[in-house]
Amino acid sequence: MNSLEVCLSPRLAHLFSFEHKTAVIIDIFRATSCFVTGIANGIRSIRTVSTIDECKIWQDKGYVGAAERGGMKVEGFSLGNSPFEYTDKALAGKRVVATTTNGTLAVAKSEKAKSTILASFLNISAVAAYLRENHEDAILICAGWEGQVNLEDTVFAGALIDKLVSSHQPVGDPSSLSLISYYTSKHKLNDLLSAGEHAQRLLNLNLRKDIDFCLQWDLCDLVPVLKKGEFSL
């Protein structure tokens, strides 16, 4: 058995040792759901950066720029943080550079990990299979919201742990909390996650369709992996 830990917020990442482990980035609403969707639709690679300025620099180098702050697309970029933007067939073969409020910080915090992958409900079974097959200890990093622990990423962590009982031993109280929150809510998952703080924020922006999209299980059978600074297949 390998071990599996849960980091409930990027602000707690310094408490974990990432060496020799696989970091699993979770930002259900909406960064990892977007990136998985984009890669499934033929985007060649996605580079995540922490700041708007960095994003501009890479956009100027020819990348398609995606920038979101506070749920909204930032002016001057081609994409925001809605999964529907990432299904555009014109993006096939393109390189994307992206910065979002929470998800890209979670990626930055995983820099010492042996490998880093992207997880969402859209590819949960593929992620579970990847982790089962690569035989490495794993840390699930929940992106949260501006440092706060959130509901959807925590519950997703529990759902993923539930798929890994044969290969990974959950370690630590945060993994227990994730499992408890998933077991409690699994029969009413969409109701619960739609009631979360972040979902409410998206609903206020008329983004119900984004929420529903991000809560679909196993829409694609792939796992974006970080290679030379960019996520790709």
Added chain:
Amino acid sequence: MNSLEVCLSPRLAHLFSFEHKTAVIIDIFRATSCFVTGIANGIRSIRTVSTIDECKIWQDKGYVGAAERGGMKVEGFSLGNSPFEYTDKALAGKRVVATTTNGTLAVAKSEKAKSTILASFLNISAVAAYLRENHEDAILICAGWEGQVNLEDTVFAGALIDKLVSSHQPVGDPSSLSLISYYTSKHKLNDLLSAGEHAQRLLNLNLRKDIDFCLQWDLCDLVPVLKKGEFSL
């Protein structure tokens, strides 16, 4: 209705605004359980400090010194962090200075709050009554373990929220997670909390009796309040 938020770790305290609010310190295993027990047994006041050195300084001034690190009493101090030490009748009327691994950090993080109180299962109904009657917004600060979110403090936060439905509106996903974890576990609370990481650490130190003691509800009807740097009645 007043608002109620949950801070799942002292390392996340900077994300909250404490002004005009009541901070509720929660460190079930074992600091707040000890302090509540001590005050119930006649200790005049308890000053919490962050470091062993500060603790020594106050001990030299005539306070009874209590110091714990990693679950063990620190050499050179009269008390550690077991609630049974705090039932000693010889402590009645004495001033205590205490430093513990997690609980005293949580107190330090609440310094901007309008008032700060100590909560544990031992005085949960008294704390709920205090909060209902003082009509202030509240932030529950879970001490956790060395910065990590833990099971027992989170579940306790949920139990306290459950007692405050008529007076306080839970705000934010961490309060939802606390409530979910409490609702799920309330019929097997002692089993779940004894399985937590910190409880296992205490069991390895032969401290089963401490765990059982700290999980008793409403052993005393009092709320220690921070006044001029010390908790007292």
